[in-house]
Amino acid sequence: MNKKIMKNNSQVVVYQAKNGAIELKKDASKDTIWATQAQIADIFEAERSVVTKHIRNIFKEKELEVNSVCAKIAHTALDGKTYQVSVYDLDVILSVGYRVSGKKAIYFRQWATKTLRGHIVKGYTINPSRIKQNYEEFLLSVDKVKAL
Numbered sequence: 001m002n003k004k005i006m007k008n009n010s011q012v013v014v015y016q017a018k019n020g021a022i023e024l025k026k027d028a029s030k031d032t033i034w035a036t037q038a039q040i041a042d043i044f045e046a047e048r049s050v051v052t053k054h055i056r057n058i059f060k061e062k063e064l065e066v067n068s069v070c071a072k073i074a075h076t077a078l079d080g081k082t083y084q085v086s087v088y089d090l091d092v093i094l095s096v097g098y099r100v101s102g103k104k105a106i107y108f109r110q111w112a113t114k115t116l117r118g119h120i121v122k123g124y125t126i127n128p129s130r131i132k133q134n135y136e137e138f139l140l141s142v143d144k145v146k147a148l
Helices: 037-044 048-060 090-097 103-122 128-133 135-147
Strands: 002-007 010-016 022-024 070-076 082-089
Touching: 037 048, 037 082, 037 090, 037 103, 048 090, 082 090, 090 103, 128 135
Parallel strands: none
Antiparallel strands: 002 010, 010 022, 070 082
16 A cells, blocks of 8 residues: 655655555655654544544653654645645654554554564664665674674
C-alpha cells in the first residue's frame, strides 16, 4: 500500500509493510519526514479525529515538544488559495503508532517491539536494504568495529 507524505516540500513514498514496519523511501541527506494528521491516519488506517486526539495528548503529556516535531507548510488548494497546514515529524508518527488501535497499528507495534528487543539483546541492528544503498559506508563501519 503506497502513501504519499511531505518531506521538506518534496514527496516521498510511505507504505505499511506486511510485517508492520513503516517503510520510508527517503533522501539519505534528510534526517526526518513530515506527514499531516490525515496522512498519519492513512498509514495506520485510523480515523483522523483519533489521530488528532492522540497528537493532542502526546503534547499535553509532554511526551514530545510541539516546537521540535511540528511545522507549518504552505499548501495550495484546488481553489488556488494557499493555506498553512500542520505537519508532524517521524517521532510523532511513531508515537501515534503506539497509541492507535487497529490491525495496522498492532502489526506496527509487534514489528517495533521485535526490532527494539533484537537491538537490545544483540546490541546492534542491521538493515540489509540500507546496507545495499550505503555499502561503502557500511564497510568503513565494519572496519571501525574490528578496530575495537
